[in-house]
Every structure is written in C-alpha cells, then in structure tokens.
Amino acid sequence: MHDKVVFVTQSGANGKALVRELAIRGHRCLHVPLIETVSLLPSTDVVFERVDAWLCTSAAAARVIAQAGLDLRAIRPPVCYCVGEATAEAFRSLDLFVKTFPDVRDGRSLAVRVAAQYQHSPRRFVFVCGRQARRELPELLRQYGHLVMEWVVYDTVPAVVEPEVFLQHGQAVLTVFSPSAVDVLCSFEPLRLWAKQPGIRVVPFGHTTLDRLVQQDIAVTVIPKRPTRADMLVAIESALSIQD
Incomplete structure (x- = not known):
C-alpha cells in the first residue's frame, strides 16, 4: 500500500464506485466531493x-x-x-x-x-x-x-468542503473530474496553494478539466489516455508510483 492518500472528488455513485475499486486494489482513499449534481x-x-x-x-x-x-x-x-x-x-x-x-x-x-x-x-x-x-x-x-x-x-451546487481534510495531507493524489470542481477547489485559496505543492499529484479526468487546472497554474501529473474509469485507475496508480 502506498503512503499517499487518494482524494476522489467525484460525487454520487460513480465517485463511490471509484473509491471501492481503489480500495480493492489496496489504496487508501477519501471520498470528498467538490460539487453535487x-x-x-x-x-x-x-x-x-x-x-x-x-x-x-x-x-x-x-x-x-x-x-x-x-x-x-x-x-x-x-x-x-x-x-x-x-x-x-x-x-x-x-x-x-x-x-x-x-x-x-x-x-x-x-x-x-x-x-x-x-x-x-x-x-x-x-x-x-x-x-x-x-x-x-x-x-x-x-x-x-x-x-x-x-x-x-x-x-x-458546491459541496460542503472542509479545507482541513485536504490540508492535513502533504502527500496525496488529487483526482478532479470537471472544470466546475476546479473552480470550487480554487475558491479556497489555501486549497489552491495546497494543490500546487510538490507532494500533491493532480490527475484530471479529461482535457477540459486539464485546461481549467492550467488556467489556475496547477501542474498536472498524469491524465488518462481515455476518459474511462479503467484508464483513470491506471492514471491514478501511475501518479502513486512516482517517487518524490
């Protein structure tokens, strides 16, 4: 098991399913939605x-x-x-x-x-x-x-976000699934700065989300080859495997 925690910020059943799959693979996850649909x-x-x-x-x-x-x-x-x-x-x-x-x-x-x-x-x-x-x-x-x-x-609608849930982790993989989620994250300046730290690996689901992260000057570690759950899992595990 990796020391890094994986933040799954996708809401609803899809977010919960991704958390379950990561847990089955032995990864430590926190389900913290940034927006609710x-x-x-x-x-x-x-x-x-x-x-x-x-x-x-x-x-x-x-x-x-x-x-x-x-x-x-x-x-x-x-x-x-x-x-x-x-x-x-x-x-x-x-x-x-x-x-x-x-x-x-x-x-x-x-x-x-x-x-x-x-x-x-x-x-x-x-x-x-x-x-x-x-x-x-x-x-x-x-x-x-x-x-x-x-x-x-x-x-x-923006989810209720407690910044400290993120800020207490200096080593993490942050998954982001939409430009709106990036906007919510960056509405908290401490979270925007946290996402820019070297120990935080950022994995967007698609290129429109990637573009919004770039606009916020947040570096992206890896992006899935295709916007599917299987490729997202590969991208997350790739981010976890990167040595500091």
Whole structure:
C-alpha cells in the first residue's frame, strides 16, 4: 500500500464506485466531493421538433439523462457534437452518434466548428446542458442565424468542503473530474496553494478539466489516455508510483 492518500472528488455513485475499486486494489482513499449534481429530470416533458444536432459540453448531462431512464427514440438527433472525449464517451453510452473535433476545447470553439459545418442554411440545434453552463455556445450559433433550444437537465451546487481534510495531507493524489470542481477547489485559496505543492499529484479526468487546472497554474501529473474509469485507475496508480 502506498503512503499517499487518494482524494476522489467525484460525487454520487460513480465517485463511490471509484473509491471501492481503489480500495480493492489496496489504496487508501477519501471520498470528498467538490460539487453535487442535482437532476432536473423528469420535471418537464421533453418535446422537440426534429433537430439537426445536439450540442453537448458536459458529461454530467449524459449521466443525468441515463439515470432518468428517458426513452430517447422520439428525440434522438442525427449527430451529437461534443466538447472533449469525456463528454463524448458519456453521450456514446446513450447510443448516440457522436462527433468531436481535435482542436475544440470549449463551447466557443465548438460553435465556430459547428457553424462551419452548416454555413449555407439555418439549422436547428438543442444545447443539452446544466443550469450553470456558460451560454457562449448557443449565443454564438444564434448570431450565425441558427435556432438553438436549451435543454437544462441538471444543476450543480458546491459541496460542503472542509479545507482541513485536504490540508492535513502533504502527500496525496488529487483526482478532479470537471472544470466546475476546479473552480470550487480554487475558491479556497489555501486549497489552491495546497494543490500546487510538490507532494500533491493532480490527475484530471479529461482535457477540459486539464485546461481549467492550467488556467489556475496547477501542474498536472498524469491524465488518462481515455476518459474511462479503467484508464483513470491506471492514471491514478501511475501518479502513486512516482517517487518524490
């Protein structure tokens, strides 16, 4: 067993499952969610006319739809454009045809690429999102003349965080699963500084989370090859194996 503790900051059943798998492998873990996801389904009926595509920037949206058990047959789009492989994998699990662009890392750049795909006539899109999502993506596409409906399927709220739970560990692996989680972490200046210490190995789940960590000047130790639980386990164990 390694001396370092692994902080699993993903909330809900997925976070608990990751903790169990790490414990089975003999690792010391603490489950300390940074954000909580609150489903807004099935509070409203989903009625869409036929659309050309869904636009998706959050893996949490796919998980909420899956957990709600919605029948998507009547509203299934021809294509689902996603930001990042973590989001793409989550929407593929809903049996949707998913497309990503290697150079797209945020909503703004996705809007530009999607607009380039449909530059000859106005199209209809659904932006599948959380309540706190930035609105650059739909706003830009509307400026290009497209119709964008918003399907808000979840909300995120900061979890109750006790900084001392983290600060008492000078050697740790910190897993982070979303840009929102990075924002919560960095809202506590002592935690942001703690994450920058040499003894803290930071492992983000996907590249959009990596980008937010870089913006906060927090070094990343390793990132999974693909945004799957199996690859996340490999990345965590790689971080644990690094000698100080």
